[in-house]
Amino acid sequence: MSRLTDAHVALAKEIIGRYPRPKSALVLLLHLAQEQDGYITRDAMVHIAELVGVTSAEVYGTATFYEMFKFEPVGKYVVNICGTMSCALMGSEELMHHAEQRLGIKAGGTTPDGMFTLEHAECQAACTEAPCLQVNYRYRYRLTPADLDALIDDLLANRLTHEIPPHGTVAKVRQHIPSHHGVGVVAPESVTEPPVWLNGKAAL
């Protein structure tokens, strides 16, 4: 149960500063909290509410809409096996069945050692590479049950830590707008004129 660390508060403020309305940063701040703790804690939601200037109920309301946010601990690796049409046509049911057998859990469950959470996922935009899955949102394509076994072995042996961060981290690269290059945010109500480049002349 933790609030955001000082480093994450600094990041949160930078993110909030990019939007004309602070609440727009909510989803990205929830990602930040999940990156810190592996799931979203109550304290983190209270803290985010303070940073954004909304009630914690509003934060909870937004957070619970989105499937990627977890409100209790999940495995270090969340394995999402796609089951929508293209993957189903190419054998994703067999893959899911195999994963359940191998991990000894049903879809939706977490292994007792806390390493894996298995989920049934919907279309992941890799339909030509069916059947596919994601481990912490990193793709694996055209998997056979044997490929899945090899993947689980690699994860257990920590052979993929360079590519796949623990659950919570999505993108490992952050946008950073240098203050001297950025335009900055202007409140919508303070703008009444068209942008200067719409003056009928070429900008260059």
Added chain:
Amino acid sequence: MTSSYSHAPGFIAGDRPKIVTSRFEYADSYTIERFVATGGYEGLRAALSRPAQTVHDDVKSATVLGRGGAGFPAGIKWGLTPQGVWPRYLVVNGDESEPGTYKDRLLMERDPHQLIEGCLIACYAAGLSQCFLYIRGEMAVAQERVAEALNEAYAAGYVGKNILGSDFSVDIVLHWGAGAYVVGEETALIESLEGNRGMPRLKPPFFPAANGLYGQPTIVNNVETLANLPWLMTNGVDAYTSIGTKTSPGTRMVAVSGHVVRPGVYEIVNGTTTFRDLLYGEEFCGGIRNNNALKAFVPGGGSAPWFTADQLDLPFEGSQVGAAGSMLGSGAIMVMDETTDIPAAALTLTRFYAHESCGKCTPCREGGTWLERILSRVVDGKGTETDLAQLIEVGESICPGDFPHASNEALGLSAVPFPYKMTTICFVGPSAYVPVHSALTLFRSEFEARIIKRTMIKVTAVGVSS
């Protein structure tokens, strides 16, 4: 480099005109060095050297159609903003999640600078003051590539204050979601971007161009649509319209998945390439796997009514596919061969839409779930005759009246296009019924074969006398 396949999974190049995938052959296509060395940001330079209105006019006269699903011309969309209301925003829809669709993720992962350049051209042409680039939450690598590209582009002076030394200034802010299909609907996307639950807004207004992000005029464009703009600016309207047809110029990225020999993403010439070319052509998918017969295919993403071999000779062109009772949607074809269990295949799609319903409209929230449960029962062999009628009844409460069908002069029928009538705000609800309707209409016997038959037992008399 001959094979682009190894480092760009899904994409299959070919000897065809390339507008948006021209850099996919390079392993380092996503870096600013490769981008600039291959003509990158030249389209932006060309645009900025002309008055903004003329750039907007070019996009209009080139008929750049929206590549997200509805196929609405981008230049006209930009012009739907109310007079004298400022500021205006650009929101990029990179929330690709329609079943079968795989193209925007490739464009973001393989050529993020091309997308950034497209965003800048749109902001310049339409007078948009800030751009929010919304990427689907589950696409970690796309987010990383775009973040890196934006950092590079800011450092090089292509984005931000006084771009290329001109008086054009705009910020591009990277934003991403957290898992919700419905957020691909443009007003839901805006709700999500405002930090709310991603539920579609009540219409009218029908376009966020009138009232969108923070109540301001907002243009929402798809990734592939914007990725077309750099090429258009560099090569001109005539070059653009010389590819494809008059009503559908340029190219389209099409993902073909399912039971074909070479599933993949192809950039095809718009309007002229037929479904037969795509499914059977040697330069495309190379036929159905194991030389099996084609049973059915979904021509435009999970929401599109299904086609069979009868429609193979239709070109990949919006108005003709519309007249035949379906839509091109998001450029996604899913192919089913003769081995496919049709009711089970339809269930995977209906389950998707039932699961992704945001819950705002009752017909979708309740009806989608009903459709899933009833269909699931039928697939499991536990359905009855009344279940098939019930499926139709529930479906008609989500989208009443004529369902999309092909025009047929002999029968005096004019085509019913998608969208049709619906009792919901957005298309998630009707989309749950589309696979059920298509499968039941085309393959009713497969449903009937697995329902429980109750035979009438004739009772003559309870007892007999002596």
